[in-house]
Amino acid sequence: xASGMLFAMLLMNKAVAGTFMPEQGTDIARQIDDLYGxxxxxxxxxxxxxxxxxIYFAMKYKRKSANDKxxxxxHDTRLExxxxxxxxxxxxxxxxxxxxxxxxxxxxPKNALEIQVTAKQWAWVAEYKNxxxxxxxxxxxxxxxxxxLASEDVLHxxxxxxxxxxxDAVPGRYTAVWFNATKLGEFYVFCTELCGTSHSSMVTKLKxxxxxxxDKWLITExxxxxxPIAQRGAKYFQTRACASxxxxxxxxxxxxPSLYQRWGKASVQSDGxxxxxxxxxxxxxxxxxxxxxxxxxxxxxxxxxFQGQLSESELxxxxxxxxxxx
Amino acid sequence: xxxxxxxxxYINEEPGLLSWFGTLDHxxxxxxxxxxxxxxxxxxxxxxxxxxxxxxxxxxxxxxxxILKNGDVYNQVLTYHGAMMVFxxxxxGIPAILGNFFLPLQLGAKDVAFPRLNLLSWYVFxxxxxxAICTFFSTKVDTGWTFYTPYSIRTNGxxxxxxxxxxIMGMSSILTGLNFIVTVHKLRAPGMTMFRIPLFVxxxxxxxILQVLAxxxxxxxxxxxxxxxxxxxxxFDPKLGGDPVxxxxxxxxxxxxxxxxxxxxxxxxxxxxxxxxAKKTIFGYTAIAFSSIGIALVxxxxxxxxxxxxxxSELAGIVFSFITMLVGVPTAIKMFNWLAxxxxxxxxxxxxxxxxxxxxxxxxxxxxxxxxxxxxxVDVHFHDTYFVVAHFHYVMVGGTLMAIMGGFFHWFPKMxxxxxxxxxAQLSWVFIFVGFNxxxxxxxxxxxxxxxxxxxxxxxxxxxxNKISTIGSWLITIGFLIGLYTMIQALRKGAKxxxxxxxxxxxxxxTSSPPIMHNFDHEPTVTAGPYEYK
Numbered sequence: 003x004a005s006g007m008l009f010a011m012l013l014m015n016k017a018v019a020g021t022f023m024p025e026q027g028t029d030i031a032r033q034i035d036d037l038y039g040x041x042x043x044x045x046x047x048x049x050x051x052x053x054x055x056x057i058y059f060a061m062k063y064k065r066k067s068a069n070d071k072x073x074x075x076x077h078d079t080r081l082e083x084x085x086x087x088x089x090x091x092x093x094x095x096x097x098x099x100x101x102x103x104x105x106x107x108x109x110x111p112k113n114a115l116e117i118q119v120t121a122k123q124w125a126w127v128a129e130y131k132n133x134x135x136x137x138x139x140x141x142x143x144x145x146x147x148x149x150x151l152a153s154e155d156v157l158h159x160x161x162x163x164x165x166x167x168x169x170d171a172v173p174g175r176y177t178a179v180w181f182n183a184t185k186l187g188e189f190y191v192f193c194t195e196l197c198g199t200s201h202s203s204m205v206t207k208l209k210x211x212x213x214x215x216x217d218k219w220l221i222t223e224x225x226x227x228x229x230p231i232a233q234r235g236a237k238y239f240q241t242r243a244c245a246s247x248x249x250x251x252x253x254x255x256x257x258x259p260s261l262y263q264r265w266g267k268a269s270v271q272s273d274g275x276x277x278x279x280x281x282x283x284x285x286x287x288x289x290x291x292x293x294x295x296x297x298x299x300x301x302x303x304x305x306x307x308f309q310g311q312l313s314e315s316e317l318x319x320x321x322x323x324x325x326x327x328x
Numbered sequence: 329x330x331x332x333x334x335x336x337x338y339i340n341e342e343p344g345l346l347s348w349f350g351t352l353d354h355x356x357x358x359x360x361x362x363x364x365x366x367x368x369x370x371x372x373x374x375x376x377x378x379x380x381x382x383x384x385x386x387x388x389x390x391x392x393x394x395i396l397k398n399g400d401v402y403n404q405v406l407t408y409h410g411a412m413m414v415f416x417x418x419x420x421g422i423p424a425i426l427g428n429f430f431l432p433l434q435l436g437a438k439d440v441a442f443p444r445l446n447l448l449s450w451y452v453f454x455x456x457x458x459x460a461i462c463t464f465f466s467t468k469v470d471t472g473w474t475f476y477t478p479y480s481i482r483t484n485g486x487x488x489x490x491x492x493x494x495x496i497m498g499m500s501s502i503l504t505g506l507n508f509i510v511t512v513h514k515l516r517a518p519g520m521t522m523f524r525i526p527l528f529v530x531x532x533x534x535x536x537i538l539q540v541l542a543x544x545x546x547x548x549x550x551x552x553x554x555x556x557x558x559x560x561x562x563x564f565d566p567k568l569g570g571d572p573v574x575x576x577x578x579x580x581x582x583x584x585x586x587x588x589x590x591x592x593x594x595x596x597x598x599x600x601x602x603x604x605x606a607k608k609t610i611f612g613y614t615a616i617a618f619s620s621i622g623i624a625l626v627x628x629x630x631x632x633x634x635x636x637x638x639x640x641s642e643l644a645g646i647v648f649s650f651i652t653m654l655v656g657v658p659t660a661i662k663m664f665n666w667l668a669x670x671x672x673x674x675x676x677x678x679x680x681x682x683x684x685x686x687x688x689x690x691x692x693x694x695x696x697x698x699x700x701x702x703x704x705x706v707d708v709h710f711h712d713t714y715f716v717v718a719h720f721h722y723v724m725v726g727g728t729l730m731a732i733m734g735g736f737f738h739w740f741p742k743m744x745x746x747x748x749x750x751x752x753a754q755l756s757w758v759f760i761f762v763g764f765n766x767x768x769x770x771x772x773x774x775x776x777x778x779x780x781x782x783x784x785x786x787x788x789x790x791x792x793x794n795k796i797s798t799i800g801s802w803l804i805t806i807g808f809l810i811g812l813y814t815m816i817q818a819l820r821k822g823a824k825x826x827x828x829x830x831x832x833x834x835x836x837x838x839t840s841s842p843p844i845m846h847n848f849d850h851e852p853t854v855t856a857g858p859y860e861y862k
Contacts, residue, residue, distance in 0.1 A: 021776075022772075022776040023709075023776050023777070024777055024778050033705075034706060034708075034709060037703065037705060037706055038706055041699070041700045041703065044696075045696035045699070045700065048696050049692045049693060052663055052667060052688065052692040053688070053689050053692055055667050055670075056667055056670060056689070059667070059670035059671055060670060060677075060685060063671070063672060064677070065607075065676040068831075070607060070674030072608040072673050072674050072861055074861070074862050075611060075672070076609060076610075076613065077612045077613070077614070078611075078668075081664075081668070082661070085661065085664040086660070090654075093653035093654075093656050093699060096653075096699065096703050097649055097650055097702070099703070099705075100703035100704045100705040101646055101704060102705075103704075104636075104645065104646070104649075104704035104705040105642065108642040155478075155482070156479040156482065157477075157572060159712060161712075164778075166709040167708060168637045168708050168709065168712070169639075170638050172572060172573060172638070173567075174567075174570075174571065174572070177639045190778070192778065192780045194713065194780040194781070195712065196476070196782045197479060198399075198400075198403070198470070198483065199399040199403070200399055201399065201403070201784070202399060203399075203785065205787070257398065257399070300400065302484060
């Protein structure tokens, strides 16, 4: 009978695994969902016993008169041992099961494609071995990929729900996480460690493409340096996370001022003075954000300084891009 | 008993509002806590409503569906909601209100061991609370109640003042715990052996041990954080040579036991309500008492389960996962013992009993999801998502707040000598219980689908479940308002309560309602256990 029950549970498990979970993008995700399905079934049975028992007893032993006599039962050693040992066995079982998968998740595969991902307020930047920098993470399908995580400022956490992986990016040290994507497509990457103003917009896409498309993408991206200066600026605007706070499509304000059709016009500062939105104004705003705060925006500004992080050529490209927004 | 004739009790014996602020009576101090904690609960609740309102719809553009001004304001509101509910409502809630009132009464004592220290605890608590509220009028804190470094070191918020406030409130918590431990050991009435004390006392006693042992670690951590911010000493910030993960270890070394500071007293309340309203002796007194102590001790060694993805080693993750499984066992024991207590009882569906049954329902769900989260591989997916938010609200609100409400109604006739309107109290339960499930059950699903917590905005596919959750929060609000109205009406117009309206066997019901100043006319002598319903 016990084996029959076990078999029934395993069958149910297949049905329950993955309930409410995002698409399974990796084999690890499938393994975790199987364990999760088992946990859901055991949890459901436990709750049914506890809550069902409670409701049954409450109905059956409802008070009939104020003089009801109740049974005087102080304890029952056999029962107590039973309901201590059975939960313990289940707990140890799921602990061990979890451990086996966790060990796989934490053991970095050899010969994996390594991508350095740096988290900063509020963007992800992926850097590939050939020097390509990208705000979206592009990886080939069916290949072990190791993400080496670092943070430029505060704690962030790299979370891909469809891959069931998550790892904090800790300033001052490297952490790592790996996956082997089995499905083509686009998947969300979320930041799951509170990191300030735009924590909830620190979202990017992880694109799984075929090996051929991946190779092509790497080459196209590496030719960014040969692009016209404004197009290069548009790239940097994405990879340097400018886009997560500044709108460029219309005048709607995201976190910082919109840059749409601002070039060459007068800009009112928080102290009431006016400045012309020109090369030097933009340069200073990027390198020393606290020096120029537009009227109506938070003081001090949540914008991090880019002093020392952008080369002159990169800065010039971004400025050229902003010019073109008129 | 003779005390009826004089008409004097602890409420009217010393006249005037001022007498309350210098009182050394444990019952009056309990009421001081009652009023202040309820006030903070109201504020924390309004914050929660604001958060839910903001999440009613995603911010498609910046102007539609937006209640709070921006992500900063949202982060501030979630910080104050969390910090106030944890440090100013749930931690002091049961021990400082119900514990203060009923620990001496249940032991047959005149007061706690150190009445003056007891009053001082309230003043210390209020000082900390005032300081915390001051930060609200300074630069608001936006770190979340966890103050994770290095964000808490770099943000502009008044983190130092807030941390100092938590430090001071922690001090109050230590003093209260110390007072209770000594009271339990030294002031038991003749014949009240350790195995005749009610289970509520066991729970408060276990909690007190945690308060005394764990809180100093929080104090040290917060002090280090303040020193780092003020003097730039590198402890947690890598820019100064520190380690941010160290902060998490320190923080959770306190804050995980603190979770049990919040839930153990609730478990004590449930044991009292169930035995009384089922007129049934408790099943497995010793098992429940020792599981309280067991939970208290083991809870010191599980803090790392908050840190499976923090960069802590795989081995540490495994060890903490294992110990967390062990702490699940005494919790399961308690659940089964309460269930067995209902068996062949005489169950009366009073408001306190409904709250206690509601506790069992919600705590069962909170408990099993706790086990799910303790499984390393699965937690990697659920960590810092709404699954965790749902889990700890099921335990803390579904558990502790249900127990607080149940406890208030259970002991209301004793505390105030008035009868409350049963219908009003039951109606409040219906709204809170249903509203709670509508609010928080969808959050399990949101978490499974991957929605991270502390998000000001979310991708459109999470919208529907967020809407349901927000509507639930309005139901909970209605429930609490009905509960509050019922209590106020009872205080104003309630009929005089009998000394022992529920027919309970514990000592607090053997004196008048409300009790006289020194609790008992004559020191009671105890000859039997607390739940001798034969």
